[in-house]
Amino acid sequence: MKKLSFILLIAIIGVCSAQNPKAEGGSFALMNATIHTVTNGTLENSNLLIKDGKIARIGELGSLGADVKKIDCSGLHVFPGMIDSGTSLGLVEVSSVDRTDDSREIGNVIPHMKALTAVNPNSALIPVTRVSGVTTVLTVPEGGLFPGQAALINLHGYTPDQMSAGFSAAVMNFPSSGKRGWWDRRSDEEIEKETRENMKELADIWTKVEQYHELDSIKANGGTSVSMDYYPEMKALLPVYRKEVPLMIEVNKEKDIRKALEWVEETGVRAILTGVEEGFRVADEIAEAGIPVIVGPTLSTPARDYDRYDRPYTNPSDLMEAGVKVAIRTSEAENVRNLPYNAGFAAAYGMTEEEAFKAISIIPAELFQVSDKLGSLEEGKQATLFISTGHPFETSTDVEHVFINGWKIPMQSRHTELYEEFLQRSPGLEK
């Protein structure tokens, strides 16, 4: 009898673990935690109530209903979910297998392409990323001058809509004046010519957007005689032209950054510079222009042979000290989980721990116009956060729980599953 129930028990456990665990909803009370609010300091021995997907309360929680699941967080830390401001997560599964790469569409000017459309909610990369506390990422299309629109997504949900964190923006790859690589045999003259042509094309596009804007305004004001053909490219650029949404401008080289600053001044767009590899060379000018930047990856090699070895590590702090608002990204897909370490190196080389953490939490939330929902632990914001044994910058820290929009995420991924199966393989050597 006893034996039988034991076997039964094993069978049940077996069934359970074979099933993919689901996220758990409901109300949760995180008790006795060190709460890193990011915007309002750090609260020792405090509590946080999650209800209806939101942070209902921080501090004394009073009496809790029976439905509230208590999680003892003594000795643990609560942080807002980390936000990666530039990835290809969801668009790319295995980068060297073309059929699994949806990050590049055909065309040089295709701002109407939407990254959110191609996000695969079932990507194996997503659980691997979120169990490390990275809960939200900007996923960015790649390619030509205007490769499409980036989308901010939360790393939980069964449809792209469920994942959407409510922000998208057109991306622009600013015409580059450098060699593309060793194989680039173009002469300096040719490069200059090509850059000039690209700049001319940009100017042409902008003239067209202006015309499109005028027509659209006339039509909006009842100009019935105006007929407008289907022109999705212009339609997509219109909110950028009208400064309703920011334009994400990818630009890296010193010379190009200067040109981009000029272009932004001429057109008056609401720009965010991304990449900004040589930002430290132009930091004061960027600060003066009041344009925020998204830099990274921090873990990369210096652009020039004669650059100091730690330039990529210090670039974020150099920019910040000049007065620039700095967010940090990984530019990764499968390695987005290294976001805290990209920020951590910025902290080891010039930023404070708090500043570097802001660069992957509240600052991206502000840049992406979602600071009312994400980026810090405040009452009323989304319960998108994680609980860990220490600061996420340290590799000795384990992330114990992750919540996204109030959903308690299963702490499982391909990597943990394989670990559990193979740490002590059975059968071992015997046949």
Place this chain on the structure above:
Amino acid sequence: MKKITWAFLLLLFINFSGLAQDKELAPVTGTVAITNVTIVPEPGKKIDKGTVLVKDGLIEAVGANVKVPPGARIVKADSMHLYPGFILGLSHAGIKMPENKEAQNAKVEDPGNPPNELAGITPERKVYQYLTMGEKSVSDWREAGFTVAQTVPSGGMLPGTTSLILLGGNTDNPIMKAETGLYSTFDGARRMYPATVLGVMAHYRQLYRQADQAMNYSNSFQEDPSGRKRPAKNRTLEAFYPVVKKQIPVFFQAEEVLDAQRAMLLKKDLGFDLVLTELKEGWDLVEDVKSSNSRVQFSLDLPDWDEKKKDSAKTEKNSEEKTQLEKRKQEFLKKYYSQMADYASAGIQFSFSGIDVKPQDVQKKLQKIVENGLSTDAALQALTTTPAQQAGMEKSIGTVEAGKLANLLVSNKPYFEKDAKIKYVMIEGKLYEYDLKESKKPDAEVMDIVSGEWTFEADTPAGTMTGTISILKDEGGDFSGSIYNSVTGEEKSLRNIRISEDVLSFAFSVTYQSQNMDIETSLTISGESFEGFMEIAGSGESFPVEGNKVPSKSK
């Protein structure tokens, strides 16, 4: 009707056309005396107001009191300077490799084991197979004062065997010494073994050891063939035999400091006699060259040393960083030009090679080298006595002395002085004379506009000839181009494209009624148009030309 007259006129001039670029003086007698000239018979010696007497290609007498026999042609070289004709350490002068487009695009079945021919392994190639004395490179080197060159086919890791040739004189018999060395490079093959420096190094070891083995076996076979398998005939390996026997050295092209080390590494492994050739970055290798007992030929294709470009930095921001970088660049520029002095003071003899340098730049580079510490005597040694010894030919060339080949050059000022110009070059008694005209720097505006398409209209005695000229500037700043004319309907490539101030000049050939004639053109460019004249070479007859730039199409 009009066209026929024009053709007639052209035909009239044909007799005068086809002259070489350096205007040869037809020899009336084989005895020539160059008189009243400052003679530097060999490095470190000098004879004021001397005479060099040449008879039938050899130097008869040298000195201040040489008696000139009656009937000798006298070349008065008052206030000029006479030197032994220069010797070029290694070059491709006069070599015309067949164009083999098929081979360039060949896809072999097994890229790991391609035919030697395609893999650039052709050490058996000899200079005489490819030597064309009419090649422009020969006359260009001659005009630069070089009378003898070691020359070699090009292409791949083992392009061929080197020969010593005369750069003029009796052009029917230019080869002085047929096999002087084995030429080697680190150039890999395209998408087949050996493709990289890794493959080249490994394959060199393999070929060399196989050659050694094959040579020994073949010797044993020759001594006692009975009972032995007949050795396989292998032209590739046989080309190594004289190297293995140390009869000739390997000339390894090693421009960069690492390539030079690699060549010395192979020498250490395999034991051949090594001459590093076309060396550019040798300043840190003085000790290694000395201890490995290698010899050196420096490249004259050294980086340009422009006197300070005043580039007022647009951005003050990084000026400190940029100043620092500029300083380092200058520091390294100096190393390229001062290393020869270091080698000289370490007692290492060297000569110069001319694989990449343009002959017309040589004098400028040499002057810069002298400016950076090399004595003019040592420089002259590197151009005369050292290469003569390296080739084992010091008994016939390298100095101005009785009995030696009459290879000389005469310049209007001491050769290493600024603005010195070569007036005469003599090779095996044959005299070549050159203009002393000053060439001027090209105008910057003209340099900017000259590339592209131009239309032209020439007002010939027979009527109007129209056509197009296109000029292309490559990455290295060299020009190439072509001309199409409506009369013959041919498109021809342009030669000797030069820009002096605002004047663009070039030459081209037209074929008319199976006659070939050279036309020299000189155009003064102003804005987007030009005016000038075309001259049928040698005829003195010219006619006006004008034209305009075709606006470049934007994509």
Place this chain on the structure above:
Amino acid sequence: MKKQLIFIMILQFVVVSIWAQTKKGEVLIKNATVITITDGTKENTDVYIKDGKISKIGTDLSASSNATVVDATGQYVMPGIIDAHSHIALDAVNEATSPVTAQVWVGDALDPFDVSIYRALAGGVTISHAMHGSANAIGGQNETIKHRWGTVKMDDLRMEGAPRTIKFALGENPTRVHGAGNNIVPRTRMGVEQVFRRAFSEAKEYMESWDEYNANKNKRGYKGMAPEYDLQKEVVADILRGEIIVHCHSYRADEILMLMDVFKDYGVEKLVFQHVNEGFKVAPELAEFGAGASVFADWWAYKFEVYYSTAYNAAILTKNGVTTSINSDSGELIRHLYHEAAKTQKYGDLSDDEALKLITLNPAKQLGIDDRVGSLEVGKDGDVVIFKNHPLSIYAVPQMTFVDGVKYFDISDDQDDMRIYVDPSEDIDVMRSRTEHEKCMANAEWFLTN
């Protein structure tokens, strides 16, 4: 008197010629937290390096007046980091023209000018294994180099006395380059196996025919021809003789097992698997064979054969008794291998010593140089790095790096522009340079070199 003079002159000559080989230094590091790797971690301890070797580890040590003395109070000293897989300091990485290129040797293509060497030093890495790429089933021979930055001599980089190693490769790269690219076996993992079996068998025949020739050649009247010299077979024969350690690029469990089977058949024992992303699946078999594993900390999913991998690989291998190291295979990761090793505390909770062994003693074992380097022990080479903060912390910042007791990196003495040679004709505004050219070439062949 005269004799004495001559003796002194000879002595000077000997000393000079030793110095001319590679520089050896004398340094005294004081009051550090000394992480020895093999003998625990010692607080407030001095490390004294003399003539390039660790001479003493203890307290209150003193040195001669020539020694560099470093006060490392509050700082950490550990052995120089060793990278068992890199392609820095190389002019050429792949001779990708044939499935077997055992005859080539990256030691011929060393590039002491690669600024990646200095950047590696700035990350505490003193030794790296400069490897041939992975385009070929049997690639070229590798070179173990010491990061003696500043020299222009290829020979100065070589770690004198380090055992010979060679690169093998399995899976997608060789099948893609030769099978898919040139229609030559191997196009599949079946073909890869047969490439090894053929190469080993032919080398064996080659060895035997030389043995026969050598046994007979001095006999009277022998007129046989020697076998034709074949450098490739010479090298493969040396593998069979056990003179070369094989480092094999590998990912999938099945191909890892295949190679061990082939090696058993030919009696080859010295084997280290590189990358070995699915090593965790066959950890017991690896341990039984005695093969090493040199892995990435967390790289995965960049190609199909690493889609089913886990960042817990190093931990699983370590706990199953496989000698494991963490490598960079990259001019970027090599700058922070200490951080890569630290990731094993997140993925598998390795102890500090276990984690640090992955980048010190274990790679030293895999390269056959653990008698010389990999831990702080008296008599070992004076290759050490000083850290501000514990090397496994995110706040670890290398302060000084020594090779043979000579300081090659000092954070307070960094000149920004550390290039050895400068190309006078390069345009300083352009992000491009001599070594970038080489690096990018390797990057362009990325699928070949990983």
